[in-house]
Amino acid sequence: MAELKLADSKVRELKDVCKKFDYDKSELINVLHQAQSIFGYLPAEVQEVVADELKVNVAHVYGVVTFYSFFTMIPKGRHPVSVCMGTACYVRGAEKVLDEFKHLLNVKVGETTPDGKFSLSSLRCVGACGLAPVVTIGEKVYGRVAAEDVKNILADYS
Structure with missing residues (x-):
């Protein structure tokens, strides 16, 4: 797999974040949150920059990235769609809603x-169990979603 070339401006921004946190290794999670905001995800190359700047082992950074579900090493779409599969949502048909998103977007979870x-x-x-089933797209929350609603919801982002 070819190495990803990070934009110099974004690398500088990430280094500024590390400096803002005084290169303190105990601030690793905060640095990673901001790094993910800058790059949209945390590929190995970003993790290496963070490890270098905070003087920690890359394996430690990777361990933190893979432990916390908030962090991702896979690029997300401009409109991240999340379907809640908690108990309330599931019993009210979230699986059908998820299936419809998979079908219309032609992707897997x-x-x-x-x-x-x-x-x-x-x-x-x-x-938001009272609104089950719930879908979020970015920061926007959709409640009481039925499979039939998915096409119209996606149309808002065309």
């Missing part, structure tokens, strides 16, 4: 559409 527009994931609980 964990994948991104070839145009980079959407990525699809499922999660355990959004904390």
Whole structure:
């Protein structure tokens, strides 16, 4: 696999983040959160920069990235779609909603559409059980979603 070439401006921004946290290794999670905001995900090359700047082992950075579900090493789409599969959502038809997203986007859970527009994931609980089934697209929350609603929801992002 070829090495990813990181944009110099983004690398400088990441190094500034490390400096802002005084290169403190105990701030690794905060640095990684900001790194993911800058790059959209945390490929090995970003992890190496963080490890270099904070003077920690790359394996330690990788361990943190893979331990916390918030972090991703796979690029997300511009519109990340998450379908809640918690108990309340599941019993109210979330699986059918997820199946419809998979069908219309032609991706599996964990994948991104070839145009980079959407990525699809499922999660355990959004904390909006009264609105079950719940879908989030970016920061926007959709409640009481039925499979028939998916096409119209996606149309909002065309």
